[in-house]
Structures are given as structure tokens and as C-alpha cells.
Amino acid sequence: MSGVLASMIDGLLVGAVYGLAAMGLSLIWGVMDVINLTHGSMIALGMFAMYILFGAIATNAYVLLLPVIIIGLLLGIAVYWMSVHRVVGRPMLMSLLSTFAVNMMVIGIGTAIWSTSPYNVNFSLPGITLGEYTFTGNHIAAAVAALLISLALQWFLYHTRTGKAIRAVADNRDAAELMGISSTAVLTIAFGIGIALAMTSGALVSTLFPFTILSGATYQLKSFVVTILAGLGKPFGALIAGVLLGLLEGVVTPFIAVSWIPLIEFGLFVIVLVAFPAGIFGKRAAA
Amino acid sequence: MKQVAVLVFLVVLLAGLGFGQQTITIGFTESKTGALNVDSTEQYRGFELWKDQVNAAGGFKAGGKSYKVQFASYDDESNSKRVQQLYSRLILQDKADFLFSPYSSPLTATAAVVTEQYGKIMLTSGAAEGKTYTLGNHYLFQMFAPAPEYLKVSLDALKTKDPKATIAFVYEDSSFSVAVVTPAKAYAQQLGLNVVFTEAYAPATTDFSAIIDKVIASKATVLLGGGHYADGSTLARQLYGHKVPLKMLTLLVAPDSPQWAELGDAAVGVSVPSQWAPQSTFKSQYGPSGAEFAKAYQAKYNTPPSYESAGGYACGLILQRAIEQAGTIDSAKVADALNATDITSFYGRTKFATAANEHGLQAGHSMILAQWQKDKSGKLVKEVVWPLAAKSANLQYPIH
Amino acid sequence: MMILRHPFFYIILLIAAVFIYFPVHGDNVSLREDLILVAVAIILASNLNLMIGYTGYVNFGHIVFYGLGGYVGIYLVSVHNWRLVPAALVAGVAVSLCALLFGLLILRLRGAYFALATIGILQAVQAFVSNFGPWERSTGMYLPMTAYQPLGGATRALWITYYLIIGVMALSMMLSLAIKNSKFGLGLFAIREDEDAAVVLGVNATVYKAIVYSVSAFLPAVAGALMFYKNAMIDPSIAFEFMLSLEGIVMLMLGGQGAVMGAALGAGLYERLRSYLLTSPTLSNFHLVIAGGLLLLVVLFSPGGLIGWFYRLVPSARKVIE
Numbered sequence A: 001m002s003g004v005l006a007s008m009i010d011g012l013l014v015g016a017v018y019g020l021a022a023m024g025l026s027l028i029w030g031v032m033d034v035i036n037l038t039h040g041s042m043i044a045l046g047m048f049a050m051y052i053l054f055g056a057i058a059t060n061a062y063v064l065l066l067p068v069i070i071i072g073l074l075l076g077i078a079v080y081w082m083s084v085h086r087v088v089g090r091p092m093l094m095s096l097l098s099t100f101a102v103n104m105m106v107i108g109i110g111t112a113i114w115s116t117s118p119y120n121v122n123f124s125l126p127g128i129t130l131g132e133y134t135f136t137g138n139h140i141a142a143a144v145a146a147l148l149i150s151l152a153l154q155w156f157l158y159h160t161r162t163g164k165a166i167r168a169v170a171d172n173r174d175a176a177e178l179m180g181i182s183s184t185a186v187l188t189i190a191f192g193i194g195i196a197l198a199m200t201s202g203a204l205v206s207t208l209f210p211f212t213i214l215s216g217a218t219y220q221l222k223s224f225v226v227t228i229l230a231g232l233g234k235p236f237g238a239l240i241a242g243v244l245l246g247l248l249e250g251v252v253t254p255f256i257a258v259s260w261i262p263l264i265e266f267g268l269f270v271i272v273l274v275a276f277p278a279g280i281f282g283k284r285a286a287a
Numbered sequence B: 001m002k003q004v005a006v007l008v009f010l011v012v013l014l015a016g017l018g019f020g021q022q023t024i025t026i027g028f029t030e031s032k033t034g035a036l037n038v039d040s041t042e043q044y045r046g047f048e049l050w051k052d053q054v055n056a057a058g059g060f061k062a063g064g065k066s067y068k069v070q071f072a073s074y075d076d077e078s079n080s081k082r083v084q085q086l087y088s089r090l091i092l093q094d095k096a097d098f099l100f101s102p103y104s105s106p107l108t109a110t111a112a113v114v115t116e117q118y119g120k121i122m123l124t125s126g127a128a129e130g131k132t133y134t135l136g137n138h139y140l141f142q143m144f145a146p147a148p149e150y151l152k153v154s155l156d157a158l159k160t161k162d163p164k165a166t167i168a169f170v171y172e173d174s175s176f177s178v179a180v181v182t183p184a185k186a187y188a189q190q191l192g193l194n195v196v197f198t199e200a201y202a203p204a205t206t207d208f209s210a211i212i213d214k215v216i217a218s219k220a221t222v223l224l225g226g227g228h229y230a231d232g233s234t235l236a237r238q239l240y241g242h243k244v245p246l247k248m249l250t251l252l253v254a255p256d257s258p259q260w261a262e263l264g265d266a267a268v269g270v271s272v273p274s275q276w277a278p279q280s281t282f283k284s285q286y287g288p289s290g291a292e293f294a295k296a297y298q299a300k301y302n303t304p305p306s307y308e309s310a311g312g313y314a315c316g317l318i319l320q321r322a323i324e325q326a327g328t329i330d331s332a333k334v335a336d337a338l339n340a341t342d343i344t345s346f347y348g349r350t351k352f353a354t355a356a357n358e359h360g361l362q363a364g365h366s367m368i369l370a371q372w373q374k375d376k377s378g379k380l381v382k383e384v385v386w387p388l389a390a391k392s393a394n395l396q397y398p399i400h
Numbered sequence C: 001m002m003i004l005r006h007p008f009f010y011i012i013l014l015i016a017a018v019f020i021y022f023p024v025h026g027d028n029v030s031l032r033e034d035l036i037l038v039a040v041a042i043i044l045a046s047n048l049n050l051m052i053g054y055t056g057y058v059n060f061g062h063i064v065f066y067g068l069g070g071y072v073g074i075y076l077v078s079v080h081n082w083r084l085v086p087a088a089l090v091a092g093v094a095v096s097l098c099a100l101l102f103g104l105l106i107l108r109l110r111g112a113y114f115a116l117a118t119i120g121i122l123q124a125v126q127a128f129v130s131n132f133g134p135w136e137r138s139t140g141m142y143l144p145m146t147a148y149q150p151l152g153g154a155t156r157a158l159w160i161t162y163y164l165i166i167g168v169m170a171l172s173m174m175l176s177l178a179i180k181n182s183k184f185g186l187g188l189f190a191i192r193e194d195e196d197a198a199v200v201l202g203v204n205a206t207v208y209k210a211i212v213y214s215v216s217a218f219l220p221a222v223a224g225a226l227m228f229y230k231n232a233m234i235d236p237s238i239a240f241e242f243m244l245s246l247e248g249i250v251m252l253m254l255g256g257q258g259a260v261m262g263a264a265l266g267a268g269l270y271e272r273l274r275s276y277l278l279t280s281p282t283l284s285n286f287h288l289v290i291a292g293g294l295l296l297l298v299v300l301f302s303p304g305g306l307i308g309w310f311y312r313l314v315p316s317a318r319k320v321i322e
Helices: A003-032 A039-056 A065-087 A092-114 A137-159 A161-171 A173-178 A183-205 A216-230 A235-252 A258-275 B002-019 B037-056 B080-092 B105-117 B152-161 B175-190 B209-217 B229-241 B258-267 B290-301 B307-326 B331-339 C007-025 C029-054 C063-080 C084-106 C111-131 C145-151 C154-180 C183-193 C195-200 C205-231 C242-255 C260-279 C284-301 C305-313
Strands: A128-130 A133-135 B021-030 B060-062 B065-075 B098-100 B122-124 B140-142 B166-172 B194-201 B222-226 B248-251 B270-274 B342-345 B348-351 B368-374 B380-386
Touching: A003 A039, A003 A133, A003 A137, A003 A161, A003 A183, A003 A216, A003 A235, A003 B209, A039 A065, A039 A092, A039 A183, A039 A216, A065 A092, A065 A183, A065 C284, A092 C111, A092 C242, A092 C284, A137 A161, A137 A183, A137 A235, A161 A173, A161 A183, A173 A183, A183 A216, A216 A235, A216 A258, A216 C111, A235 A258, A258 B194, A258 B209, A258 C084, A258 C111, B021 B037, B021 B080, B021 B307, B037 B065, B037 B229, B037 B290, B037 B307, B060 B307, B065 B080, B080 B098, B080 B105, B080 C029, B098 B307, B105 B122, B105 B140, B105 B175, B105 C154, B122 B307, B152 B175, B152 B222, B152 B248, B152 B270, B152 B368, B152 B380, B166 B175, B166 B209, B175 B194, B175 B222, B194 B209, B209 B229, B222 B229, B229 B248, B229 B258, B258 B270, B258 B368, B258 B380, B290 B307, B307 B331, B307 B342, C007 C029, C007 C154, C007 C260, C029 C154, C029 C183, C029 C205, C029 C242, C029 C260, C063 C084, C063 C111, C063 C205, C063 C242, C084 C111, C084 C154, C084 C205, C111 C242, C145 C154, C154 C183, C154 C205, C154 C260, C183 C195, C183 C205, C195 C205, C242 C260, C242 C284, C242 C305, C260 C284, C260 C305
Parallel strands: B021 B065, B021 B098, B098 B122, B122 B140, B166 B194, B166 B222, B222 B248, B248 B270
Antiparallel strands: A128 A133, B060 B065, B270 B368, B342 B348, B368 B380
């Protein structure tokens, strides 16, 4: 096993989680034209949710994902009604700011409760060793979970009534309402799912490294990069774009110092924004 | 009448003695929250133990007056921006007479700017980077041995054990670690050791997989580096998780904390360059002995002292002695007394450089290498393994 | 000059005078330290207003100008031994030129995509500086104490820096006032209302946007050079704090975007609130919660901010307090 291949596999694993995180952002953006700036703090809340659940019920951390998803749905619905409902349809700056305001509040409350000292979820699955390289069980489990959840979402969107309703509202809100779909209900559920996805990705990475309420910021930025790469409308595209981003990181790191990666990613981000109006996979909503 | 007069005289005398009691205010910031929390708390406890012992003894005497100590402190949140605002506040509003540094080199460098701007003495601990002292200061005094000394102990030990080892330097890209690794690399090459990989990681890094893969690819058998507790402990955990075949692992700062034992198996064999260990046997010319200090600390905090705590306590001790020598709390005179200091305490020898281009740099103190080993009952303990004259156990090599 | 006919011009001078008088009068260094933070907040918010309030383009990354200005300033002073004022001016010009280059790249984007691109630029610049050897990468640069000698020592230098910052603050507000009442400003407002219609009516949107983006970078860069000189050190994490960028937007929304006084009011109030909360032992963790709560209330119920509310109360004030 060569160093480059090991690095690429590590990148793939981590990319799956980037993809899952981005799916939440992409879904909300695609359905209601809102850029959810609470995304980062929700990812961090997912990390803490796992921490609390794991502390209370000492079982396989990955089993605890289910309650995290449910918490995410409920929290998402609450955030929607608090800050998004009134500003859907208004200029995008309004929803940017209202979601950002909620983000600040969540981080403030999180800091008050948990301070900014690092927390750990001490749970490890045995890894897989190939030659000199070991791929930790937690990384593998996170990637597998991300993939399964994405497939579940895909099935939900294309094979259930609610899923179809969500896609209909994303396509054309007015037409959907004319067809009898309650757009408010749909938007609420879609936002809830988006937050649930964010929290779940946070819960998945909580076992990988120490985190604080501020740890969501890096993943939020990666989510933006992935969402822009993928374009809007097809959440599964976000998963693929996330994996590609992780792969890119994995391919590049053996050859240059790790500290250059953010520059490459953000450079790519700006270039794709400017040069590819429709993203690589989907459509770009009207600005 | 005579008895009344004597009584009045005694009352006035006692009152006079009472009024001779002064309080000095020492200001500093602590990282109560943030990534530096663990190390900063240990440093703070050193300060606090010293203050409590001084006040319990009724204060210390200088120039005919008796001084008790009070602290003014804030949480800097491990953030340098807050440090500047807070040190200004400590000096301007809380009227601190003297300052102690925050924990860590970058925060201390920031605080030093403020204390120098206002002409106040600051004793620094938990800050080994030397560049701050080359910028032209008058009132900075460093308790820690400077950064270039740190990895020398590891490299010296390695040279005797396994001169053919392949070395990787993986370290935090911040002032302290850079100040340690840059001269260490030169020293390694000077000793004829083989350096195969060098890379710095951004300070807030939490996922080291990419760098670890590169370390494995370089076939390094020794890894030296790290930074502070948060990244050091994560790096150690992840190196263990990736089963990297290292024969020696020296990380800066982090393994010195008693909390390191929490890492369990990932902690075994990890070594740390240390400013002080409870096993150190310096003959103390001033203040408590090493054993007395360790005992008092253990009794108060229910945990053994780390070198951050020793450094913190030493700050108070050396300042106290300087004030006693100067007979006053006037900054200029106390600074003269500090400049003239050359003394051995429980902490080791303390002497400050006085040349203008390196004023305050610690010139008397030297490092030891400590290593976590399992004792006969399987419990994790920290032993001193280098230099040979100071060791309490043999260096475990290879560690796996 | 047309600007002299506006009563608000004299209000700006009055504000600057107040900022200078009170700290100097009592040699009150503590007050000066508080006020300088307020002044910097006003500088950042006022210049941000040019993009958000006047042109309708939301710049999420405007702190990048401040940070880059700080870096250029410290680099020139510490490595090349320049004096403060020339270094600050060169920092301003250099960063404005950078802004022009960035602008060429991203000003063709609209709305939220532009906002995201500005975040991308901020993060990319921070990542670049973290790797840039001559600027000491993540370690950052420190000023030797001798850097204060040309201005007569640290104490005097800090006062001089304060006067210069107040000057930049006054200039920022005057710039906002001048643009607001000029033909250039009208063009910007037209772009904000409906960019396509404006183009049809003959406004050269591309040039106007590029100019205002570049101009909005100048004074923050100068302020950055001055402030980091005062702090005697700079590193990537404190130069390019994303949160500061976002707080600038909060200040603007709070005070009232579009109005010169709105930017100043919002900045002043927010900065005082933040300072108070941060040093209060019980409340220090709540500063973000309170700030976020305020922002949410403003966005949901009073998008015109405090000034908007004030204008509704006293409509004739619009002519005086701009």
C-alpha cells in the first residue's frame, strides 16, 4: 500500500462526511432559497448531542445516531419558526442575517454551558490495517454511516409523498401550492431534515477528535465549498462532491505541506463560484 | 495613669504595626476556557499556592514593611486579542504593581507589549520562546529555560541509544514550537542524526490523518514535536490509533500534565522535555525544598505538580525575593534586584540575561527529559530519564 | 465644497472633537483604550456601509482589508524600518489595489453568491498569509520596542496613534456623506434598487462597483496598519477574524444601513455593549447571545435599524442626521 493510496482512502472516508454535512445546507438552499448560517453551530450541537447521549447511555456510539437525528428534526423545526418563516421570500440578506443571528445565539449559549475547552467522545471501533497503514474504525464507520444516511434521504425524496412534495416546492413553490401542497408544512419539514443532517454529521465526527462549540465552523466552510461545487437541487450530488473534495485533499497532501490545503480549497471555491454558474452537477437558483 | 499610658502606647504600637501591613497586587490572565485551559490551570495553581503560603505566614517583609499578596485576574479565553485589552485593564484600572504572564508563548508575547508600554515588571512562566526578549525590553523576566533547550535532551538521549534512528519533526506552527524545532533540527544534524521528515501543522488542527500517513511513508522511527495539550494529546491518540511503528515519541508540554494518564495505552512511552520534575533534587538556597513544594501542592490540589505549576510558584518566589532584596516595590529597584538574581531554589538555578538585546532571557535553568512508564502494578507514572545524573528510571527504548 | 453645506458635516467634526477632548482632558488612558475600539468599529461599519447600504452588495469578508492593511503596515515598519504614517498610507493604497483585483474577479456575482465569494476571499487570504514566509506564517510578526522611538517612545506613540485613528474615523464618515450626496452615490443607489434597470439607464455598473469596493477597502486598511502598530503584533488568527467581519454587519443592521449616522450609532452601541459584557464576570458568555438576539429582532421587526426607527419618529431629522 503506497502513501498516496492510503492518503486517498483517508480522504475518501473524510469526504463522505463532508458530503453528508453539505447535504443539509444544499437541501435547505435548494428548497427555500435560504442560506442557512446556523449550519456550523448545528454541526457542533450534533457533536455535543453525541457527547451527552454517550455519557448517559454507554453503548455503541453509532447506535446513538438515531436519537440525534430526531433531536435534529425537532431543533430544525424550532429554528425554522424562530428565524426563517418570516423571511422566506424576502431578500436573501434577511435570511442570511436572521440565521446568522440564531447561530450567534447558539454559540453564545453553547459557550456558556460548555465553555471553549475541548471535549471528547471516547469511543473507538477497531480499525483495518493494510500493510503499514491503519484506517481507524471511527473514520470507516463515519463514512459508512454517511453513505447509508444519504441513500436513505435519496429514497425518501424520490419514493415517498412528502419527499415528492419537497421536490415540488423546490421546483416551483407557487405551482406546488396550486396543486394543494401546503408549502409552509413542506418548508418546515425540509428545514428540519437539513438541520438533522447537519447534526448527524457532527455526531459522526465527534468520535474522531476533540471538539468545542466552535468546531462546526470548519465543516460549515467545507459545506459551502461542497455545495457550490455540486450546485443545488440534487442533495446526492452534494455527497459525491464531498467525496471528491476529500479525495482531492487526499491526493494533494502527500506532495505539499498540509497547511496549503485551505488555500487550495478556498481558491477553488471562488473560481467555481465565478466560472461555473451552475455548479458541476445541478442548477444554480436565482440569486 | 502610668498603666493607661503604657496601654495606649501598646495600642498605638500595635496599630502602627498593623498599618505597616501593605498589599501588593499582582495581575495576570488565566486561560479558564479554550485550548490552553489544562496547562494554564496548572500554572495558576503554582501562583496560588505561593500566594496562599505567603499570606498564611502574615505576608513577607521588605524595607520595614510587611506585604500581603492579592491577585487581579481575568479569563483570556486562550485568545491573544483579549490578552492585550485585559493587561491594559489590569495595569490601568486594577492598578497591578507587578504582572505574571499568561500561559503560552504567543499570549505572553502579546502581554509583554502592554507591560513594556506601561513600564511594569512582568515575570513570565509557561513561555519558552526567546524572540520576545530580543525586541528591546527592560522589565521582562523569564522563568522557563528558553525554547532551543527543549529537544536537546531528547536528541542527546537518542544519540546514545540509537544513532541510526530516523527522525520526523511534526509540530504546531506557532511561535513556541517553531522556536523549539528550528534549533533542534540544526542540533540533530550537528549530532549526525538522520532527519527524514519535517512538517508543521496549523495551530487549530484536530485531524492528523494526512500528516500521519506522510510520517509512515517517510519510514520515521522517532517523532519529535507537538505543541500544547490539546493538539499534543490528539496527535498521540491518533498516532496510536494508526499504529505508527515509533520507537520514541517526544511531545512538547502535553505529556507533562498529570491528565496525560487519561490517554491510557496511547500515553505509554511518551516522553516530554520538562522544566522540572518532583524527582529533581536541587539544594534549595531560598524557599521550600522540592519535596516540601510537591507535598504542599498535592495536599492542596489532590494531584502531583507539573512543571507548569513549578514555574508558576517559582515566579512568585523569585519576585518575593527580589522585593525583599530591593526593600521596596518600586519597579526600577525591583528590576535591578531581579537583574542581580543568581540563586538556586527547589526549581533549579535562576539567573536572567541582562544584555540589552536579550534582556530577561533565562540563563541559569536547564531541562530534563521525563517519560511515562508503567510501574510494577501497571499504573502509569512519569519518570525522569535524562540526563543520566538526574534520572529516576531508565529510558524505555523502543516504546512499543 | 458641497459637503460643507451639510449640517451633518459639522456633526462629524463635533463627534471627532468629543472623542479627542475627553481622554486628553483627564489624561485618561483607560477611556482612550475604550474609545479607540469604538472608533475602529465605526471605521469598519462606515466603510462596509458603502457596499451594503449604498450598493446593496453584502460583503461578508470585509475584515480582510483591515487584516491585510495591518500586515503591510507591520511588515514595512518592522522589517524595512518605515515610519508609521507613510507605512499606513502605502498599506491603504496596496490593499485598495488588491481589492480592485478581487473585485474584478467576484463583482460579476450577485446577491448571496457575491456574499459567499467574499467569505472565500477572506479564508483564502488567511490561508495564504498562514503559509507566507516573509510574513512569518502562522507565528506572526512582532514589532521591536524601538519601533516607537521615531514617535517619541511608547506612551507618546500610543496617543499619536489614537489621534490618527480618530482622524480616519472622521474621514470615513465624511467619505460616506460625500458619496451619499454625489452623482456617484446616486448611481450606487440605482444599482442597489435594480441593477439591470440602472445599466439600461446608463449607469456603468461594472466600473461603479469596482470603484466602491476598492474605495471601501482604503480606510479600513489604513486603520488596520495603525491599530496593529499600536498592538505591536499581528498573526493570521487575529488579523482575519471572521467573527469581526460578521459583527460589522450586525453593527450596520443595528444602527441602520444606508445612513451615515446609522453606521456610527450601531458601531458605537454594539462596541460598548460588547466591552461591557466581556469584562462582566457573569455576563461574559452572553455577549453573543444578546448580540444575536438583538440582530434577530432587528431583522425580523425593524430592518431599518435604530436610525430607521428614529426617522419614522422624527421625519425632519433625515435632513440633518444623514
